[in-house]
Structure formats: C-alpha cells, structure tokens
Amino acid sequence: MVAVGYTLMTEQTGPKELVDYAVRAENAGFDLAVISDHYYPWLDSQGHSPYAWSVLGAVAHATSRLELMSFVTCPIRRYHPAVVAQKAATVGLLADGRFTLGLGAGENLNEHVVGEWPHVQQRHDMFEEALQIIRPLLDGETLTYSGNHFEVPEAYLWDRPEQGVPIAIAVSGPSSCDLAGEYADGVVAVEPKPELLQLFDAAGGTGKPRYGQFAICYGPDEAECRRIAHDQFRWTGLGWKVNAELPGPDSFASATQFVREEDVAQTVPCGPDVERHVAAFKKYVDAGFTHVAVVQVGGESQPMFLDWAREQLLPRLREL
Template sequence: MTEYGYFLSCEEFGPAALIEQARMAEQAGFQALWISDHYHPWNDAQGQSPFVWSVIGAISEAVSLPVETAVTCPTVRMHPAVVAQAAATSAVMTGGRFRLGVGSGEALNEHILGDRWPPTSVRLEMLEEAIQVMRRLFTGEEVTHHGTHYTVENARLYTVPDEPVPIDISGFGPAATSLAARIGDGYITMMPQESMVAQFRKGGGGAKPVSGGAKVCYGTDRDEAVRTVRRLWANELLPGEMGQVLPSPKHFEQLQQLITEETVRENRVCGDDVDEHVAALSAFVDAGFDRVYVNQIGPDQRGFFDFYRTKVLPQLPR
C-alpha cells in the first residue's frame, strides 16, 4: 500500500504557517509529513528558514501524523550527538511517529561556521560515522567514541523513545544509494527512478521503505503558476552538483536567470489539471516507491489542500 504525505517547506514558510499546513494536510487525508531542515532558504524570494526542531515540537501537539526530516545533515553544522538528542526528543513527542531522514548536505547550510566543505566521498564517510554515533546514543547507554571525524565522551541520552529512531538515508547517485542500501532503515530520493530503487533493494535495502518527493504548483491560472515556480524554486532545475556546492542564496539567484518559464513548464506540474497531478505522483508508485510526499509551491495552500482532498488523492493508486 502506497502512502501519500505532505512535504512542509521550511524555506518558504515560517513556523505558524507550517503548523497550519500540517493541520490542513491531516484534514485533507494526507498520511504523513516531511519537513525540510535548512539554515538558509535557497533564495531570498523563499524568505524563511526556522529551526526545524522547534517546529517539529509544535507539530507534534497540533496533529497526529508521522513526521520525518527531509533531510537533516548531521555532519558539519550540527554534531551528530546533538542531532541524536533532537531526534530522540522528537520521537518521544510524536509517540514514536518520527523518522530521521539524513543526507550529506549542501554548502548552502553547512559552511556557515567556517568549516571546510569536503568532497562527496568524504561527506559520505562522515555521514556513515555520524549514523553510527547516533544509533549508539539512541540506545540510552553512555557512549564514548573517538573516530575519524567525531569525538564523543561520556554522552548519554536520558530522554529516548521506546524504539530507536529509524534513520532513512537520502541518495541521488550510486554512492549515496549504496550507503543507504547498506546501513539505512530506508531510502529517500527525489526522482521517480526505478533504477535507483532497484539498486537500493538489491544492494541490501530489501523491503525497507523507499520514499520520494515531488513539488507542484496548483493554481487555476497555469501561466501564473509557472511564474511562481520560476520565482521561488528555479534552483531545483539547476543541473549537476551546484545544489551541493554553492554557498549562499545570492549564488542561486544569479544562476536561476538561466531557468526559463518554458523549462519550468516542461519539468514541473503547474495548474489544475487533475490528470497531470495524478500522473506525477503515480510515477513514483510505478517506480516502486512506498511513500510519496508532495509540496505545494506558493501561497495558495488552502486551494491546494482542497484540490487534493476532493480531486487528486481519491484517484491515486494505493
């Protein structure tokens, strides 16, 4: 059975709006929540970036839906021992309905303390060690660890859930997908690529959950929706590794001029064509995903939730 969730964007909305969207998502029939974890938005037009762990605490009191970070980087800006405490507390507050989604991060968020931004291979090595540290801490036992990248001395989490927090690993290429297959409790990726799902499952992931996310822009004026996407999320259509290596929102703003409205029109679902929305999410199901999360770009959140509640969610494959 495929589950459908809503993807809360901390880059585009402040805490109060995110909590209200969580309520609307639950009322509309969504089954789970993703929430992004950033220090900066991708550009100034998005305009927000609240501390995700505070927002999760509020969401846990507002709705009963499962929550997952999509995704947290536990390697540079925050030490894995601190992330472990935040995740364990989130799991307790949600009654065990929290998953920690992790990834190797972006310079945009992780370079802010002046740390060197390492190459991908080193970042994945750091991520693996960070996961080892966090899993030991989730046991509630005292941990001392002297590793290649991290040191922990006499650390113990006293507030822990009954079961260890599941850790899902994000991957967009073969190396990260291989890591997810080998040590993850699940796999996260943003494209409905059957080949990546197959690599995860054959590489050791087996029947563990695979989750994906899609951004759309519902609106009755398709052209206006296209302009909204280009203004707010053109960064998602930039090619290559720029999303991982550019250090500030202004750099993304400089490059998003290269993304035309036609590019947006060809690569994002914009407007109110039910079949297009259904097809975009069904592509993940066809590729073997277990969970699909959708995010509405722009301010018309109420219209989006009404549209999905009445017209889209009832038609999605289960």
C-alpha cells in the same frame, strides 16, 4: 497502498503557518508530513527559513495521526551527530513514535554558516561517521566514539522511544545507496529512478520503506502557476552536484538566470489539471516508492492547495 505525504517547506513559509498547515494536512487526509531543514531559502523570493526542529516539536504536539519526517537533516557540520540523535529521540517521544529521522550529506547553502564546506569525499566520510554515532544512540547504547572527524567521549540518550527512531538516508548514487543499505531503515530520493532502489536493495534494503518527493504548483491560473514555479523553484534543474556546492541564494539566482519558464514547467506540473499532478505522482509509484510527498510551490497558496487536495487530489491518488 502508497502513503501520500505533504511537504512542510521551511524555505517558503514561516513557523506558525507551517504548524497550521500540518494540522490542515492531517485533516485533509494526508498520511505523512515531511519537513525541510534549511538555514537559507534557495532563492530570496521564497523568503523564509525557520528552524525545522522547533517546528517539528510543535507539529508533533498539534497532530495525532500524521507520520512525521525530517527531509532531510545534515549531521556533519551545522549539527553534531550526537545532538541530532538527541533531538530525533525527543521528537520521537513527542510524536508517540510517528517520527522518522531523514538524513543526508547536506548542502553548502545551509552548512557553511558554521565554517568551511568540506570536499565531497570528506563529506562522505563524515556522514558515515555520523551514522556510526547516531544509530547506536537511538538504539539505546551508551557510546564512546573516536573517529577522524567526530569525538564522543561518552553519550547516552536518557529520553527516547523504547522502539527507537527509524532512520532514512537520502541517496543519489551507488556510494550513498551502500550507506543506506548498511545503516538505514529506509531510503530517500527526489527523483523517480528505480535504479536507486535497486542499488538500495542490493546493499541490504529489500523490503524497507522508500520515500520520494515531487513538486507541483496547483492553482486555477496555469500561467500564474508557471510564473510562481519559475520564480521560486527554477533551482531544481541544477542537480544535486551543483545544489550541494553553491553557498547562498544569490549564487542560486546567478546559476539559474537563464532558466526559462517553460524549462521549469517541464519538471514542475502547473495549473488546475488534477490528472497532470497525478501523472507526476504515478512516476514514483511505478518506480517502487512506498511513500511519496508532494511539494506545493508557493507559500501563500498552501490553504487553497490543501482544500483542493482533500477534495480532488487525494481521492485520485488513492485510486492508483
């Protein structure tokens, strides 16, 4: 059975509310909660961006069953990889082994706050070095590392789960799938593309978890849902190559100024029809994903969505 996840979207909700929604999601019957790790929202209208790792610690303490995951953390600029390993180990302990460290190569939007955003090839090299640091530290090794981008004179994690912390890597093409196959315990993708999973399998990922994510905007008024989705989520159609390079919310607003409401509604199911949302989920099931997290667009709509998910959406997804 595919595990059903709920997204704690830091870009649209404050920290206390995120903790509350995680508890509600657990009570509603979700299997997994994933959290975005941003410094900025994509668009000003989203209006938030608390520190994901503080929220994760609070959620780990406030929940008891829900699997947790960073979705995803970039370990190449804003955070040194040795520090990423330390905080992942700490959250793993707080969550009693329920935490998976999701990693990706990041976006300029969040990482430029500490300096220049590197070229994509340099980012790829930095990301691989980061994995060479994080993986052995989480496995309990004492690490000395000297690379082209990172130095670790000596590091050891004094507090970590005995079983370690699983790592999942976000992928978008052959090179990232190769990295995931070599270093990761699972793979992350935000499009239901079976070819990505096939590349992951070919690189050594056969039998490992596959995490997907899709956005919806549930509500009783479809027209209002379409308006909210367009206002807050029109950036999703730009694609990873563009999203990774734009430096701030104003840039995303400019890049999406001609995106129409109907364009967003083609990719973000809107309104009260549960079958429309189930169909979006089913694309990931059919592609071979083992864990699929839903993003409910619109911060203020989360309590309503979670009640509806408990009563209508989750029972239908369990039938698939």
